[in-house]
Amino acid sequence: MNIVVCCKSVPGLVTNLDVSTDGKSLQYQGQLLAINECDEYALEEALVLKKAHGGQITALSMGGIKSQDVLYYALAKGADKAVRVDCESQDPQVASKVLAATLTQLEFDLVLTGTQARDTLGGQVGIGAASRLGLPFAYAVVAVDVQDGKTITVRKELGGGRHADVELSLPALLCIQTGIQPLTFVPPARRIRARQQPVRSYSLADLGVPDDDLVPQGYRIVAVKPPERAHQVELLQGNAQDIAAALLTRIQESL
């Protein structure tokens, strides 16, 4: 079974955040770039499926040259090939169009990705691409069971502790939830060795995505700022003993 894992490079620390002049994206300085958490779980699931059923794993990331690091990380974890698409759009429509165009260039039975990226928190790109390609999909998948070469059964979350078991014919796209497999540790030596491996890169021209498709349409980001708080939180101060005593009093009053 050949699997494409879509993994996004996301910043752990964001500074100088502002809206771009055209209002179509957020500008910021991102540091501590790393693989998006649920995408890493998608990669772990791919590794488990590969071990059981064979095939090749292609790690795919969309982003600038800095995002290449997550691909080396995926290779170090056990991905066979790496592909980067030179596209930094934050717009979900644009990103899903580009992802769909990229997937048509790759051979796969299954596409795995996470549920949402920690930066944009949109959760749209995976299923958007599946819909464009006419692939069946499932979101918030917590278990994958390969039936044969043609179908898989997955368990997905419905919320509130409920689940559904869904059968999908291949090829299909799954958005993987965190926790599906334990995360494995990658020794630093392997991460260094992985940097020797080639990364195939596609430009948007290579993919034949028309320029018109790359312009976000229909909205403008007017502001980005810390959330307004529902009410002012009362902060307790002092040493741990004083705080504990105050907390206990307030807890007893509330019961």
Place this chain on the structure above:
Amino acid sequence: MARDIVVLVEHAEGKVDSVTLQLLTAGRALATAFKTQLIALAVGHRLESVSAAIQGHGMDRIVIVDHPSLALAAGEVQAQAIAQAARRIDPRFLLIGYSLIGMELTPAVATLLGINALTNCVNLEIRDGAVTVTRPVFDSTQHAHVALDENERAVIALQKGSFAPIESSSTQAVVESVAIDIANIPARSKVLAIIEAPSGGVDITKAEIVVSVGRGIGTAEKIPLIAELAEALGGVLACSRPVVDVGWLPRERQVGASGRTVTPKIYIACGISGAIQHLIGMREAHRIIAINKDADAPIFGVAHLGVVGDLFEIVPALTKAAKEAKAG
């Protein structure tokens, strides 16, 4: 004629999810502002009880798409059915609840309709005729405010709790059925079974005091520290998703969108940053106490009482005080 506003009814086993009445509040405001109709769209099978439950809740029309194969349809099939119905209505906005079900359907429906989807929205406002939504970004530490262009159509997916439920009135909506072409919807995926939330074991939803632990605890070895506080206060131990994902506590203890929703008298969040998925499961608690070392953590946005500090100092001190109070 202005395009209508459609609310997608979320339902399971004949029962309407509470998010639907919240979406109808937002939908009513949009319909009034744009002088158009509000339509509730229900897709599934045997929808009599669903239709009855929403009747009289601010909508002008209820549109039913009923077919046996929609009783237990996979996301792809549901999305196609919703998109077909939406094409008939041709609405300006389609409002969907950003539940786990809505998360799957929203991007698919928007793609099929060829319009934008704005997901994970926590607010929707109409200012000078422009619709603006608020959506969290960067681990919910920031909110982006996004204004839709004039006359722009969109699917808007709103988080549960973004609006109060709509009041019912005596005005009855017209109920109509819309037939769709189900035969041509590709059925490459099907639901085999629904697995209800397991009963038995610990029920964190029944406790008056919930002491909840998050990623900030750092290691599994420190969990007993929080368990001890829960015990000293006579409460139960719960947690946020990351703690379950790494296997430190079982799934039945998870609070949040994919876990349980709790409304205890007191909810103590220890080392929980407060991602929206967690807040959904606990923000209705009567008193929320947050202990976190990061003063900017979103949990302080819902907490009544907060401590910005080291939970490894505060929690043992509170446990000790609680034990002494009990003994004394």
